[in-house]
Amino acid sequence: MDALTIHEAASTTGWSARMLRYVERAGLIEPRRSAAGYRLYGPEELQRLRTLRELLDQNDVSLTEVGFALRLRRDEELSAALEGWFEEEPARPVDVPAADWLLWEQDKHEKLLAAATLHATQMMETR
Amino acid sequence: MDALTIHEAASTTGWSARMLRYVERAGLIEPRRSAAGYRLYGPEELQRLRTLRELLDQNDVSLTEVGFALRLRRDEELSAALEGWFEEEPARPVDVPAADWLLWEQDKHEKLLAAATLHATQMMETR
DNA sequence: CGAACCTTACCACGATCGTGTCAAGGTTTG
DNA sequence: CAAACCTTGACACGATCGTGGTAAGGTTCG
CATH class of the missing domain: 1.10.286 (GTP Cyclohydrolase I; Chain A, domain 1)
Incomplete structure (x- = not known):
């Protein structure tokens, strides 16, 4: 098997396993699962985890804010509503x-x- | 004088005076001030206060999230960074x-x- | 089989959010 | 002048955030 488990992914990315689950719950990085339900982090996910950390550190933005930005990006209706309000x-x-x-x-x-x-x-x- | 003071604005919009100050601190609605520093809410601000309430109620968004969306809208660098991460x-x-x-x-x-x-x-x- | 993983589900705890209230002081107006 | 406003600042308090821990139970592997 070639993907990393949660603790391995944690130690190579600097996140804690706890936070990896939190990041997942925020909808930011959702690793695939093994048959038994184990999270499997591939190189793609590891990369995103590292750049996510950079993003947070360099831009003074929180995890939930990034999650909200993602929601904005996906929920076209919501972003239209906000846009409408801003341009009122x-x-x-x-x-x-x-x-x-x-x-x-x-x-x-x-x-x-x-x-x-x-x-x-x-x-x-x-x- | 053509504008309402904070408590008047509060009672006509359904917000509390406290929340009006909070909304202002969130950067969402900043009324002009009288010479003595009193907040003066004109029809435009009242309109925005009402539509803001609708926005929150109808779209399951929080005040701070709207504030963050505004920040995103203004801070081009930040939104570019987020966009970059999303499209990694x-x-x-x-x-x-x-x-x-x-x-x-x-x-x-x-x-x-x-x-x-x-x-x-x-x-x-x-x- | 047993050690060492993993899972979800809780408890904890300081920090911030959303909101109210109160205090100390300036302004407006009858 | 005094009442009734306004201001900022603070304390309060339940709810959520960010994070760690632990417990109970399934999985993997030597």
């Missing part, structure tokens, strides 16, 4: 006159009401 | 004597290789 129009809605806006400075009730209508119109706009 | 060649180095590797468990290896190539082509297709 900073322009104030023009068809909602400032009157509503000013009016709403009175007391809490009116404030809430105005906010509700504003919210509604904004939602209609974004649809 | 799954192909084994050819100049390293492949003998060991190739000998070693051919059936599985071929499966792996096939999967890797498939993955690569898929990725190329989506670009």
Whole structure:
């Protein structure tokens, strides 16, 4: 057999066996398994483990953040939603006159009401 | 004055004042300040606060994750590093004597290789 | 067979996240 | 001036993260 078991992979990459399982659970590096369920790390996985360490050390990024980036990369819907939010129009809605806006400075009730209508119109706009 | 103070903004958006400061510290929404340093939330910020809440609720994402996505978006170097890691060649180095590797468990290896190539082509297709 | 591996599933524990609250002090306004 | 805001900073606290350990049980190999 030619692939490394978890402890062997750990000692050659500098990770702990515990962390290798953690990395796997984060979806970052998933080694194949032997018939009995043993994790088998091939050269590809070892390479990725080493570069993953570099990535973390050099870019001040955490394991879970890398995991999230991976999720972003795979979940197109999610990344589109985020992208949409980041690019949300900073322009104030023009068809909602400032009157509503000013009016709403009175007391809490009116404030809430105005906010509700504003919210509604904004939602209609974004649809 | 055309903007809301923090507690007003809180009650119209459903966030707490505490969380508004938290959101600001996460770099997500930074309202302008009055001369005395009071946070002033305009309609634009209120809009973003509401859509931020929707974003979190509908996409099972955390505030810090959105913050990280923003960081990714701004830090081109970081996102390039991550991108590089994700696309790291799954192909084994050819100049390293492949003998060991190739000998070693051919059936599985071929499966792996096939999967890797498939993955690569898929990725190329989506670009 | 027995030693030395591997597996999953827990307990532990400091660090950070998400959130509230409180304190000490400046600002606005009736 | 005093009430009612705002500010930053701190303490608190359950939940999760990052990491180590241990226990109970299956696998591999000399």
